[in-house]
Amino acid sequence: MKIENILMVGAGLSGAVIGRRLGDEGHQVTVVDSRSHIAGNCHTERDPDTGVMVHVYGPHIFHTDDEDVWAYVNRFQTFKDYKNRVKATTGGAVYSLPINLHTINQFFAKTMLPDEAFAFITQEQADTSIKDPQTFEEQAMRFLGRDLYEAFFKGYTIKQWGRAPSELPASILKRLPVRFNYEDNYFFHKFQGMPENGYTDMVARILDHPRIDVKLETPFQRGQGDGYDHVFYSGALDGYFDFELGRLGYRTLDFEKFTYDGDYQGCAVMNYGEEQVPYTRITEHKHFSPWESHQRSVCYREFARAAEVDDIPYYPIRQVAEKALLADYVALAETTERVTFVGRLGTYRYLDMDVTIREALEAAEGFVSARAASRKVPTFFTPPV
Numbered sequence: 001m002k003i004e005n006i007l008m009v010g011a012g013l014s015g016a017v018i019g020r021r022l023g024d025e026g027h028q029v030t031v032v033d034s035r036s037h038i039a040g041n042c043h044t045e046r047d048p049d050t051g052v053m054v055h056v057y058g059p060h061i062f063h064t065d066d067e068d069v070w071a072y073v074n075r076f077q078t079f080k081d082y083k084n085r086v087k088a089t090t091g092g093a094v095y096s097l098p099i100n101l102h103t104i105n106q107f108f109a110k111t112m113l114p115d116e117a118f119a120f121i122t123q124e125q126a127d128t129s130i131k132d133p134q135t136f137e138e139q140a141m142r143f144l145g146r147d148l149y150e151a152f153f154k155g156y157t158i159k160q161w162g163r164a165p166s167e168l169p170a171s172i173l174k175r176l177p178v179r180f181n182y183e184d185n186y187f188f189h190k191f192q193g194m195p196e197n198g199y200t201d202m203v204a205r206i207l208d209h210p211r212i213d214v215k216l217e218t219p220f221q222r223g224q225g226d227g228y229d230h231v232f233y234s235g236a237l238d239g240y241f242d243f244e245l246g247r248l249g250y251r252t253l254d255f256e257k258f259t260y261d262g263d264y265q266g267c268a269v270m271n272y273g274e275e276q277v278p279y280t281r282i283t284e285h286k287h288f289s290p291w292e293s294h295q296r297s298v299c300y301r302e303f304a305r306a307a308e309v310d311d312i313p314y315y316p317i318r319q320v321a322e323k324a325l326l327a328d329y330v331a332l333a334e335t336t337e338r339v340t341f342v343g344r345l346g347t348y349r350y351l352d353m354d355v356t357i358r359e360a361l362e363a364a365e366g367f368v369s370a371r372a373a374s375r376k377v378p379t380f381f382t383p384p385v
Helices: 013-024 067-076 101-108 114-125 136-143 146-161 199-207 222-227 320-333 353-372
Strands: 005-009 028-032 044-046 053-055 062-064 079-081 086-090 093-097 191-195 212-215 230-233 250-261 269-272 281-284 296-306 339-341
Touching (some): 005 222, 013 230, 013 353, 062 067, 067 199, 101 146
Antiparallel strands (some): 269 281
16 A cells, blocks of 8 residues: 555544544545644633633534444543533523424413324414425425414524525425424434533544644645645635635624623523524533533623625525535536545535534545545545535
8 A cells, every 4th residue: 555645624523534544544644724723613622711611613512323423433532411402582481492392382372282283283373375395484384384483483594594584495494303292302313412521622532643743723725735645625615726716605603702600591502583682592601511510601692694704604505606606616626636625614515513524434435445446536525516
């Protein structure tokens, strides 16, 4: 086997997982990142004043049905049990999310049994005249009805995406569950938890390998990859090409931090569904580590807006105009040599952490297989379009 020099752009999950696999294979891996820390947007650190483990770029809860991915992350960190139980404030009351039997009964001041609630929502609330929902709004009206839609989704969606729900695809709402029992665990995956010592410690352990060299505060420029046998790029796809075709659209987040003596809201996540409340939610980070005890608390109000030039991109918009531009960038990327685009930014997709890790493992294996068979390494292991 030929030992190759690999450049990994980005020290987040994609870069760490691919780098570790190729390091184990005997290759020499250099990981560069423009930030002063590893772990990308799942970076965690101790707040110096309170000792609370803070999710610096917003909360990340690990949940998956992928047993191999679950085993992988547990190689590098002990995952403690954690269930994401979200609350929502709307109309002067606090409710449980996702919408479940408790939410429905409380909202409509009823005491329905599961079958009764199902019939009530599907026959009395849902707009059954909508046969084939095309937009977020139509999807919500078809399956929930106007009252629940306007209380929990309309205002929140306008704030989160910066556009009317009637302009967004129905697929966004299809990811949100509705339950006709009292189960309030936000996720339904078999494996759920939080890393005991934070995600940054986990990523540090993945990167701890004699054949991996990490260089932080090192922005990438395209010519930088010329001295390497292959480049894995997990930065923004349009950024690799210096935005020569235009900029892909993203939403970003602003965080307003505040501390509190005691327990501020009694839960990790409180959504605010009304449009007149400027923030989408408040997160209280000590509740993401319930096995720890802290007298003081660290909270963040989250404000969503369109990403500008120097902002950290969070959510790809992926509407018609963005998809057309994405297709142009994919075609341009296919003309590049010795570069593979990976991860959330490199493929312009919203990815949960488990999917990011799964795709990174597959990309690393794909590289090893391609080299063994003397085949060209694909530009994209997962098509972004």
